[in-house]
Amino acid sequence: MSAKTYSQPPEFNLDPEKSYKAIVEMDNGNKITIDLLSKEAPKTVNNFVSLARDGYYDGIMFHRVIPG
Template identity: 40%
Template sequence: MRGLTAALVALFALAGLAGKAFALDPENTIYLDLKDGRVVIELLPEIAPEHARRIKELSREGFYDGLLFHRVIPGFMAQSGDPTATGMGGSFKDDLRAEFTNKESFTRGALGMARSSSPHSANSQFFIVLDDASFLDGEYTLFGRVVEGMEYVDNIAPGEPPSNPDKIVKMQVAADANQ
């Protein structure tokens, strides 16, 4: 009986360590593959439905595959999603209206949409917050959170632009992935 109890305790502990990623909805989960490993992102369509939809749409089109991280500021954020790698480009889709929220805060691991000075100009560029950036709350649309693999985001080469920039190896919706 002790053996069975010990085995069950170990199994439950292992399940707890497996992380949140196993409980995520595959349709609202993004796999962001970087040179060092996979980052698992939980999309938040309940607070930013159009932005979550755009990220999934562009991921399914392969838009993000191979794009550089063109702006990486240590202690702040890592930005990608610009096919020109200048910070001025985007997809050929219409810009999105802002979906600001007070329900979530830009803490470490939050994903937000980059934009110009107009709040309704988000398109394809996004950033991952490296540390607390709650000063962005209500100014940028927060659409997701890193739930696994933040250590790989921390390894992205810094710079504006980085001298040897890292890239997105592949970005895909988990429901479509072959792992």
């Protein structure tokens, strides 16, 4: 599966009255909820939310190992 590409950033569509969260579902069925800080990083959150709504992250595996 190849990653979808975009020619430009998405239109700004965040609602300033809403809070945004990302829910990451793990292989074992557990879920992690991440608060997206739209007031601190509005463009980054807008990009993330737009990509998520477009299905960009669906099925993407990721991991991070932190020693200790």
